[in-house]
Amino acid sequence: MFPPPDLNLFNCGLLITDADRRVLYANSFVLNEYGHDADVISVEGLSALFTRSSLILFDSYLYPMLLQEGVCQELQVMVKTADEERVPVLISVKQDTTGTGHHYWALFDATNRSKLYDELIETREKLQDQAESLANLAKRDALTGLLNRRELSEQFAMLLSQANRADRALSVLLIDIDHFKTINDEYGHQRGDTVLREFGGLLQKSCRTGDVAARYGGEEFVVLLPDTGITDAAKRADRIHEKLSGIEVGGLRFSVSIGISEKKAPVATDAENMIKKADEALYLAKNAGRGCTRLADA
Structure with a gap:
């Protein structure tokens, strides 16, 4: 997923590090301005870029601040170039909020700080947008753009909890593309991927506001329909x-x-049971000749 191509356009240094403080990505500004080789930074991590005193400051102040606040802004430290020169920089670091352990760094030359604040604000906003974009990508199936199975589980749990508390209906569509293996075998996996992608788009367009469409796995898809009984589903x-x-x-x-399958008001149920019943109904649809719909038993 790294690097997002537009990060090389920023007129400042940008880094992405992981939970072990390894440098996952350094943009071209970092490499060109400070003369470091990308492979060296990848192996040596932050110690290749920052002075010893800066690394100590990271341990004593920056990382504790990230743990507590999730962000550390406008901290002045020293970058060391490949020629061992010292360059004062102003850094802002934001912790990823999706549990990846990633940190997003912005580095500005601090030799003339009065010119940096506008750039800092603009870049901070762009980094925030980038972090949100990366977080959104982590929730999506890369091929279809629909929600992935992990995010489906979270959305399902939330919608089902709401339906159980409010005694409201919730229906699940479990959808399987018929003879998909034959499509792959006869036309190739690239055509199969096109079928999956375009069907995912069709499914998304058929959803109302509040519906949830996801790729469940392989050629199977799930659509959650809040406030919808099995007849309307x-x-x-x-x-x-x-x-x-x-x-x-x-x-x-x-x-x-x-x-x-459906969750009938006011009967409470769980996601696993609803998927199980929808899968049983899907099996009946396949046995009935495919290309049709079957409803789960009450």
Whole structure:
């Protein structure tokens, strides 16, 4: 995922480090301005870039501040160049909030600090946008752009908790692309990926505000429908079948099998049970000849 291509356009040093303080990425400004080789920085980490006194300051102040506040702003330290020159820099460091342990660093030449504040504010905002973009990417399936299975689990737990507390309905569509192995075998995996990607887009467009669409794994997809009973969920499934019957997706015509389960108000249930029932209904749809929908038993 690293490096995002636009980071080399910034007129300041940018670093990404991991929980072990290894440098995962240094932009071209760092490499060109301070004369370091990317491989050296990758092996030696922060000690290749910063003076010993700066490293001590990191241990005594910067990292404790990151643990407590999640961010350390405008700390002046010393960078050492490849020629062992000392350059004062102003750094701001932000801790990733998604549990990766990554830290995002911005470095500004502090020999003339009066010119740096506007750049600092602008870069801080861009770094924040970049961090949010990376966090969003971590929630998405790389091929389809839909939510991945991990994020689906979190969204499912949240929606189900809300439905259980408020005695509201919630339905699950478990969707499987029919004969997908044959598509891969006959047309190649690249065409198969195109089918997955375009079907994911079709699925996303069919969602209402509040619905959750995710790639469950392989050629299986899940759609969560809040405030929707199984009868209305079946109508939504019918519309998916209708859309597929009239178009080519990835240059091919194909069908899907859909299994549906529901959480009935006011009966409480859990996500695992709902997926299990939807999977049983999906199995019935496949046995019925595919290209159809089946509903889970109450």
